[in-house]
Amino acid sequence: MAKVLTALFGGTFDPIHYGHLLPAIALAKEIKLAHISLLPNHIPPHKPQPEATTSQRLAMLRLAIENYPIFSIDMREITKAKLDKPSYTIDTLKAWRNENGNSQGLAFILGQDSLLNLPTWHNWQTLLDYCHLLICRRPGYADNTNDPFLKKWIKRHQTNDIALLHQNSNGSIYFANTPLEDISATEIRQQISSKKSCETLLPAKVWQYIQIHHLYGA
Structure with missing residues (x-):
């Protein structure tokens, strides 16, 4: 019996924006997450290297969540970077389980785009041995995959039962009814580089930080 359900939400956060925050907050309300x-x-295996430095991305994260007590920052992948190794989600989940035991409820939040790319992840088939997957919708991405193995895997583990997510510590995939936020960090960086305002897409203090530190060509 899982005692509480908490979640990990990974990302480059270069920069963090409302497309990250608003769906996560809605998700927490929808399934009664205790914490995110x-x-x-630090070294995302499937993405280009971040434009902002690690310290700058962390500073923006701290500013973005200071009024949202449901959020905290987990530094384990940043710390791991000191060993100059890529950070794989499966290794993070294993480490979390080793620290918190098998009875604690853990979920990992994914965007729909990441779910469709899951077969490119390291040891992706074992993710549900350590957590639930919570899928947030993304604009422009189909609900179904053309990968027959992934489709079968999703169907086998999918649930609409929120109570099940709290009863079991891992093993299920839940598609959330989160709002569609058509915001991407790539587009924000491009707009800033083109001297366009993105003020409404980011928390005010994050926008101010970007301006003060001249990030992304500001």
Whole structure:
């Protein structure tokens, strides 16, 4: 019996924006998450290197969540970067389980785009041995995958039962009814580089930080 259900939400957060925050907050309300730990990547295996430095991304994260007590920052992948190794989600989940035991409820938040790319992840088939997957919708992405193995895997583990997520510590995939936020960090960086305002897409203090430190060509 899982005691509480907490979640990890990984990302480059370069920069963090409302497309990250608003769906996560809605998700927490929808399934009664106790807590969400933001998990900034240092060396994301499937993405280009961040434009902002690690310290700058962390500073923006702290500013973004200071009025949202449901969030904290998990530094484990940043710390791991000191060993100059890529950070894989499966290793993070294993480490979390080793620290918290098998009875604690853990979920990992994914965007729909990441779910469709799951077969490119390291040891992705074993993710549900350590957590639930919570899928947030993303604009422009189909609900179904053309990968027959992934489709079968999703169907086998999918649930609409929120109570099940709290009763079991891992093993299920839940598609959340989160709002569609058509915001991406790539587009924000491009707009800033083109001297366009993105003020409404980011928390005010994050926008101010970007301006003060001249990030992304500001």
